[in-house]
Amino acid sequence: MKILQCTIPGKFEYKNADYPQLLEGTAIIRIRRIGICGTDLHAFQGSQPFFDYPRILGHELAGDVVEYNGDGDFKPGDIVTIIPYFNCGKCIACRSGKTNCCAKLKVSGVHIDGGMTEYLRVPAYSLVHNGGLSYDELALVEPLSIGAHGVRRTQVKAGEFILVVGAGPIGLGCMEFARIQGGKVIALDVNEQRLDFCQKSLGVDYIINARSNDVFEQLEKITNGDMPTVIMDATGNLTAINNAFRFLAHGGRYILVGLQKGDISFSHPEFHKREATLMSSRNATRADFEYVMDCMRKGLIKPETYITHRTHFDRIKSQFESWLDPANGTIKAIVEVD
Numbered sequence: 001m002k003i004l005q006c007t008i009p010g011k012f013e014y015k016n017a018d019y020p021q022l023l024e025g026t027a028i029i030r031i032r033r034i035g036i037c038g039t040d041l042h043a044f045q046g047s048q049p050f051f052d053y054p055r056i057l058g059h060e061l062a063g064d065v066v067e068y069n070g071d072g073d074f075k076p077g078d079i080v081t082i083i084p085y086f087n088c089g090k091c092i093a094c095r096s097g098k099t100n101c102c103a104k105l106k107v108s109g110v111h112i113d114g115g116m117t118e119y120l121r122v123p124a125y126s127l128v129h130n131g132g133l134s135y136d137e138l139a140l141v142e143p144l145s146i147g148a149h150g151v152r153r154t155q156v157k158a159g160e161f162i163l164v165v166g167a168g169p170i171g172l173g174c175m176e177f178a179r180i181q182g183g184k185v186i187a188l189d190v191n192e193q194r195l196d197f198c199q200k201s202l203g204v205d206y207i208i209n210a211r212s213n214d215v216f217e218q219l220e221k222i223t224n225g226d227m228p229t230v231i232m233d234a235t236g237n238l239t240a241i242n243n244a245f246r247f248l249a250h251g252g253r254y255i256l257v258g259l260q261k262g263d264i265s266f267s268h269p270e271f272h273k274r275e276a277t278l279m280s281s282r283n284a285t286r287a288d289f290e291y292v293m294d295c296m297r298k299g300l301i302k303p304e305t306y307i308t309h310r311t312h313f314d315r316i317k318s319q320f321e322s323w324l325d326p327a328n329g330t331i332k333a334i335v336e337v338d
Helices: 038-045 135-139 141-154 169-180 192-202 215-222 238-247 268-273 286-297 313-324
Strands: 002-008 011-016 026-036 060-069 079-082 119-123 127-129 161-165 184-189 206-209 230-233 253-256 277-280 307-312 332-336
Touching: 002 313, 011 313, 026 079, 026 135, 026 313, 038 313, 060 119, 060 135, 060 141, 079 135, 127 286, 135 141, 141 169, 141 230, 141 253, 141 286, 161 169, 161 238, 169 184, 169 192, 169 230, 184 192, 184 215, 192 206, 206 215, 215 238, 230 238, 238 253, 238 268, 307 313, 313 332
Parallel strands: 161 184, 161 230, 184 206, 230 253, 253 277, 307 332
Antiparallel strands: 002 011, 026 060, 026 119, 026 332, 060 079, 079 127
């Protein structure tokens, strides 16, 4: 079978590999769709934390069950997606139901080889029934679940002002689910194309270009002087993360959904006087996946809106780098596998 391996930052190679062996408690899936996400792009650039090379990328997946050896109700031919965060089931996080932040977590395409391949062996417990959704829709469940999990962590309330920093796919998911919860969403980004997408395609309430000299003043005006009670960072950019602390309302919550390699810094007195809450959001749970899929079926989210680029597995190597160029307007690239 054919695989695509990121051998070093900036370089892909197509190779042949053996068909995976079915083991107890696993399933073999035939990959049909691969979504390209920020993690894949950062890995290609060499800026992804917790990452080693060479690596087969890809964890936003949809496919068909080919073989199954598990306790669930799956069978060959079933169309599925997977929860690509493989947990130990024994650590304190797993015992608390927080399998998304397992102490020994192995994320497909990050810590272990992922889905840029024709066939992939996964733990049987990671499979998710399609629930009537298409391959394209299923490939978007995972990235949208990241946003859904972050919004659930912040406990967004109707009428709150939610500032989402970063209008990439993860940030867009944060905006969508904050909107569904009744939040008044403010999108902050440096890319005018993405801000335009937020307003015209997602119906985001307010947009601000982060390059403006008066971001603070614009936020004051939008929030009637209160400032946002929830800030969600989806950039993974150190400057953006540090800057956003000053935008937080008194009593507010700041959640880091994006991830970067360095140390964050902020004024302790300013943070303390707000009695602010700082938290992180990692991955998602099965409950988040099910919630996202339910929102898709109800038409609360339109996955097709996100897909701006499409290619075949055989052409990833030649097209991947172009998706890094902001001028190309990439929101979500989808790879089709025969």
